[in-house]
Amino acid sequence: MALRPQLLRLLLPSPPHRNPPPPPSSPSVAPIGRRTAAAAVLLLAAGVSAPPPRAARAEPDGEDVDEARIVRLFQEASPSVVFIKDLVVAGPQGRRVGEDEDGDEEGGGAKVEGTGSGFVWDSTGHIVTNYHVVAKLAGDGSASHRCKVFLEGSGGKSYSKEARLIGCDPAYDLAVLKIDADRDQLRPALIGTSRSLRVGQSCFAIGNPYGYEHTLTTGVISGLGREIPSPNGRAIRGAIQTDTAINAGNSGGPLIDSYGHVIGVNTATFTRKGSGISSGVNFAIPIDTVVQSVPNLIVYGTSVSNRFY
Amino acid sequence: MSNGNPSSSYPQTRLQLVHHTRTRILLRSSLWETRTTSDQMQCLPCGPSTNAPAAHAAARSVSRRRVVVEGVTSATHDSEEAPPRSMRATGDRGAMSSKTLWLVSKRKLIALSAFCLSLHSSRYFPAFALGDTSVKIEDVTPKIFPSGPLFPTEKRIAELFEINTYSVVNIFDATLRPQLNVTGVVEIPEGNGSGVVWDDFGHIITNYHVVGSALSKNPKPGDVVARVNILAAEGIQKNFEGKLVGADRAKDLAVLKVDAPTDLLKPINVGQSSALRVGQQCLAIGNPFGFDHTLTVGVISGLNRDILSQAGVTIGGGIQTDAAINPGNSGGPLLDSKGHMIGINAAIFTQTGTSAGVGFAIPSSTVLKIAPQLIQFGKVRRAGLNVDFAPDPIAYQLNVRNGALILKVPGGSAAAKAGLAPTSRGFAGNIVLGDIVVAVDGKPVKGKSDLLRVLDDYGVGDQVSLTIRRGSETLEATLPLEEADM
Numbered sequence: 001m002a003l004r005p006q007l008l009r010l011l012l013p014s015p016p017h018r019n020p021p022p023p024p025s026s027p028s029v030a031p032i033g034r035r036t037a038a039a040a041v042l043l044l045a046a047g048v049s050a051p052p053p054r055a056a057r058a059e060p061d062g063e064d065v066d067e068a069r070i071v072r073l074f075q076e077a078s079p080s081v082v083f084i085k086d087l088v089v090a091g092p093q094g095r096r097v098g099e100d101e102d103g104d105e106e107g108g109g110a111k112v113e114g115t116g117s118g119f120v121w122d123s124t125g126h127i128v129t130n131y132h133v134v135a136k137l138a139g140d141g142s143a144s145h146r147c148k149v150f151l152e153g154s155g156g157k158s159y160s161k162e163a164r165l166i167g168c169d170p171a172y173d174l175a176v177l178k179i180d181a182d183r184d185q186l187r188p189a190l191i192g193t194s195r196s197l198r199v200g201q202s203c204f205a206i207g208n209p210y211g212y213e214h215t216l217t218t219g220v221i222s223g224l225g226r227e228i229p230s231p232n233g234r235a236i237r238g239a240i241q242t243d244t245a246i247n248a249g250n251s252g253g254p255l256i257d258s259y260g261h262v263i264g265v266n267t268a269t270f271t272r273k274g275s276g277i278s279s280g281v282n283f284a285i286p287i288d289t290v291v292q293s294v295p296n297l298i299v300y301g302t303s304v305s306n307r308f309y
Numbered sequence: 310m311s312n313g314n315p316s317s318s319y320p321q322t323r324l325q326l327v328h329h330t331r332t333r334i335l336l337r338s339s340l341w342e343t344r345t346t347s348d349q350m351q352c353l354p355c356g357p358s359t360n361a362p363a364a365h366a367a368a369r370s371v372s373r374r375r376v377v378v379e380g381v382t383s384a385t386h387d388s389e390e391a392p393p394r395s396m397r398a399t400g401d402r403g404a405m406s407s408k409t410l411w412l413v414s415k416r417k418l419i420a421l422s423a424f425c426l427s428l429h430s431s432r433y434f435p436a437f438a439l440g441d442t443s444v445k446i447e448d449v450t451p452k453i454f455p456s457g458p459l460f461p462t463e464k465r466i467a468e469l470f471e472i473n474t475y476s477v478v479n480i481f482d483a484t485l486r487p488q489l490n491v492t493g494v495v496e497i498p499e500g501n502g503s504g505v506v507w508d509d510f511g512h513i514i515t516n517y518h519v520v521g522s523a524l525s526k527n528p529k530p531g532d533v534v535a536r537v538n539i540l541a542a543e544g545i546q547k548n549f550e551g552k553l554v555g556a557d558r559a560k561d562l563a564v565l566k567v568d569a570p571t572d573l574l575k576p577i578n579v580g581q582s583s584a585l586r587v588g589q590q591c592l593a594i595g596n597p598f599g600f601d602h603t604l605t606v607g608v609i610s611g612l613n614r615d616i617l618s619q620a621g622v623t624i625g626g627g628i629q630t631d632a633a634i635n636p637g638n639s640g641g642p643l644l645d646s647k648g649h650m651i652g653i654n655a656a657i658f659t660q661t662g663t664s665a666g667v668g669f670a671i672p673s674s675t676v677l678k679i680a681p682q683l684i685q686f687g688k689v690r691r692a693g694l695n696v697d698f699a700p701d702p703i704a705y706q707l708n709v710r711n712g713a714l715i716l717k718v719p720g721g722s723a724a725a726k727a728g729l730a731p732t733s734r735g736f737a738g739n740i741v742l743g744d745i746v747v748a749v750d751g752k753p754v755k756g757k758s759d760l761l762r763v764l765d766d767y768g769v770g771d772q773v774s775l776t777i778r779r780g781s782e783t784l785e786a787t788l789p790l791e792e793a794d795m
Contacts, residue, residue, distance in 0.1 A: 066462055122449055167439050178441075191451040199474075199604050200467030201459050220466060222603045243605040243633045258463060261454045270598050270635075271663055279663030280605055280633020281597050291453065298449045301439025 069258070073204065074216045077260045080189035081206045081253055083150040083213050084129055084163070084177070086114040086136055110146060117207035117253030118149065118177065119189040119262065126298055127163060127177040128290065129252030130267055132231050134175050137165040149179050151186075152214065167297030170232040172289055173267055176297045189254055192261025194286035197221055197240065205244045205266050207253030209278075219244030228268055228283050240264045240284045248276030255284040263287050469592060469648045470604045476577040477594045477641055478504045479538035479601050480515050480551065480565075484522045503595035503641030504537065504565070505577045505650065507680060513537060513551060513565045514680055515640030516655055516671075517558050518618060520551075524563070528553050530687050537567050539574075540602060547573065555683030559691075560675055561618040561655055564683040577642055580649025582672035585609055585628065593632040593654055593668070595641030607632030607666075616656050616669045625765075627669045628652045634668030643670040652676075678768075692767040693793025696724045698746075698757040699732070712745035712778060713760040727788040730779060747783075748776035764790070 087110035116133030120126075127149055131138075136145045149163040163177040198221065205217045223241035230236045242255065246266050255264035264284030271279055293303050459467060480502045502519030506512075515535075517524065523534035535551035551565035589609045597603050611629035618624055630643060634654050643652035652670030659665050682689045697717035699707065704714045718724050718731045732743035746754055750773055754760045767773065769792045777784045 066460065069460075122451065124444075124449075126449065165439065166441060188451070190454050192454050193456055196456055198459070198467040198471075199602075200463065200470040200606075202463040202466075220463070220604060220606045222605055223600055226600060241600060241603060257456060258460055259454070259457050261456065263456075270600075271661070275661050275663075277661060277663070277665075279597075279635055279661075280666075281600060281603070281635055281663070291451070295446045295450045297440075299440055299442060299444060299446055 070204070070218065073256070073258070073260045074206065077189070077204075077254070077256055078206055078214050078216075079152045079187040080120045081152075081214060082118045082120065082127055083158075083208045083211075084116045084118050084127075084133055084252065085112050085148045085150070086116075086134060087111065087146045087148060088113045089144050089146050113145070115208060115211055115249050116251045117249065117266070119252075119254045120151075120186050121176070121294060121298075122188050123183045123186050125179045125181050125186065126166065126294075127179060128265065128294055129175055129177065130265065131168050131170050131173045131175045133252045134165060134168070134177065135170075135231065138168050138175075147177060149177060150213070151179075151181070153185065158213065167301040169293050169297055169303040171230055171303065172236055172285060172293055173230050174265070174285065174290060174293050174297065176294060190259075190261050191291060192257055192259070192263045192287055194240065194263050194288045197224060197257075197263060197286075199223060202258050203240075203242055203244055203263065204256045204258075205242075205246055205250055205253060206256065207246070207250035207266060209245075209247035209249040211249060215250075217245040222281070226283060236267075236285060236289075238286050238289065239267070240286055242282050242284060243280045244282060245278040245280075246282035246284075247278045265290055465646070466592065466604075466606060469644065469646070470594065473577065473592075473642070473644060473648050474594055474602050474604075475540050475575040476506045477540070477596075477602060478506065478513055479546070479596045480504045480513070480519055480640060481536045481538075482520050482522045483533055483535050483551075484526065501596060501599055501637050502639045503637065503654070505640075505642050505653070506539075506574050507564070507684075508576050509571050509574055511567045511569050511574060512554065512680075512684055513567060514653065514676065515563055515565065516618075516653065517556050517561045517563045518655075519640045520553075520556075520563055520565070524553075524556055530554060535565060537565065538601070539567070539569055541573055546601070555687035555689075557679050557683060557689045559689070560624055560671060560679050561616075562653070562671065562676065562679050562683070564680060577650045578648060579673050579677060580645055580647070580651050582628065582651045582674045585612060585645075585651060585672075587611060590646045591628075591630050591632055591651065592644045592646075592648075593630070593634055593638055593641060594644070595634070595638035595654060597633075597635035597637040597664075599637060603638075605633040605638075607668075610667070614669055616671065618656055624655070624671055624675070626672050626675060627655070628672055630668050630670065631666045632668060633664040633666070635664045636662070638668075649673075650676075690769050691793040692764055692769045692771060692790035694724055694764070694788075695719060695722050695791050695793065696729060696731075698760065701756040701758060704756060707740065707742065709742065709745060711755060712747035713754055713757045714745050715743040718743075723788045723791055727775075727786045729775075729777070729786060742780075744784075745778045746775050747778050750774050751776070 089110045113136065114133065116129055118127045118129030118133070121128045134147055137147055147163045147165070148160050150158050150160045153159050161179040161181055163179045166176045166178045168175040201221050203219060203221055205219075207215060209215050209217075219242050221240060222243050225237070226239040226241045227235050227237050228239045240255065240263070244255070246269050250266045251268075253266050254262040255266050257263050264286050266282070266284045268283045269276070269278050270281040270283075271277060296303050458464075482502075502515060504513045504515035504519070507514045520534045528534055530553055532553050533550045534553045537549045537551040538546045539549060541547050547569070549567040549569050551567055554564040554566050556563035587609050591607060591609055593605045593607070595603060607630050609628060610631045613625070614627040614629045616624040616627035628643065628651065632643070634657050636657075638654045639656075641654050642650040643654055645651045651673050653673075653676055654668060654670045656669045657664055658667040658669075679689055696715050696719070698704075699709070699714040699716050707714065714732065715724075715729055716732050718729050730744045733741045735741045746760060748754055749760065749763045752763055754763060764773075767790055769790060771790050772787060773790055775786045775788070777786055
């Protein structure tokens, strides 16, 4: 299958220069964009996780069991999912930051360049995400970019940590960040396998579409063995296609099976007009590919194929 | 334990050598990268920079050297912050390794730095900026949780897909061949769509608009209007010519025929769309954006919707669904939870060109009525009364608020034989209202469009009983339906 890079938009939100202020009740996260004349992307209302069901009947039927299982699945998997902000810093060596009164500012004069998702890989603080979410940390101008990771602590409260780039693999759109956190603060994700997936089985995405933190969406696996473009133009083969709603900001977050195991890394949606809005034709990098790549990214910084021995 | 016997000190020494070797390999790797491509040479300081801005080349050189040294310091710092989970002895070995790394790297880095400066490269030492060689691959490889069996609800959907996907074909309009654009990427044209295998003779049902470009050239029956890909065992796709059998723009349906072996044809099971309910689960299989045999799942969101088809007509009785339907799904089936086809996906409401969760399908009852006629006659014979009815706005102006007002009755028609009266002018020039049809076989009719909707369920030759209001009288007229004039 041929590549369609100009039609397949990677899920890194770059909203226009002037972003309308979010409503007071919404999260204070408002990703901003620079040098873009695109129309404002409407903030889609995020799905709120369903409240716990009332006590089950004496003989609950299959659908009640399913609903309770999905609620529990979210509660257990959500703490492993993180919110990632790519920040532009106005430092001594930094580029001049655009004059933007509407920009969302972090403490210390940093502006939010983009947002995405990720998940905790291990207890030592490694975070897996998409390369395209944090690409600016790796390229020219990286000196003026910083990365913050927001994690869900006990009681559902959010706290943030500075993160640094440990390794990246543009060929598979993967990157690893490192945060310093106490071991007991971290809930590593349960890593599954993508080897025996079937079209039609259920899957769930947890991420931060448009900054709405820890959003759960549901769907099925729509197709397997798909081919999508990577940030370096090479084809990523074996991608999982799903109709689970995946929007800008979901990138880097996990695709989870009915047991709460990670089966993929949400990466792209097929879109026209570059809207970044989920079309129901969405893609994830299979976890078997991730498991092959990430340990090498942690130890060596690059994937095996990029090393020269 | 740190005071081992002499034999234990020897293994420690050997381990140091191993680390030393690894360090050398990394240095060599850096050199290699320098020679092959400078784009990969990136300096990524891991700690905050303490350098002041440099205005002179000499100062800049100094700045680079400091950054390099700082990188190494940060690496050591990383080791201290994340000690490996190990016994005390292992920790000691880690510390020794760090020291060795520092001593060796300091000497090598100065030489390498000089070498790189001569290349005028602005990026240095990615091997030291990225990665963390204080940890082992095994330590950061996670435990894999094997997938458990599918739950009953998802197993049912997976099985429905596996059974029905062979009945879904990929269709490409013959006049819109995929072409290579300037960047070498194959564009998927609008002429890509889906279809369903209808019978063992190779008849394929799709939307009129899927092959609309070819149909606009007025092909004859038997002309090739499309290429059809049929899915065979083990994921192989076989390509056939799709020859026109018949098309009906009014219902956005077309029938093609392929000469395919019978064992390759898996006709779809057609279900009943008349008993559908909002909330029922439904599945769409098609080829959105060319991704073949895609499954999306949703519910029936609404019924009796008017579909604004891409063929330029309005189709009533449409099924609305939130299953993700995108361009390329057109012509493919909408299935119920038993795997029966309840509709043909035809249209979406969208402002971006992709699914917003509002999709529409032509109900299977319409397909069941149209497809056999297209196969047998190449066109659809619609049943009609063949009298001129007043359009609803005109009837409204004439104060006809209920029923379809007859304007003209052609001579010799079944309606004339039944004695239906047209609207006429009286002696004084005033308008004398004609007969008003208020019901068909007891089904109330509000106006012309309502009447046409009701007649849609009838075939040519069917007897209908009309309830007619003539002045203050109510009459019954029975007559056969004729083929409708278009």
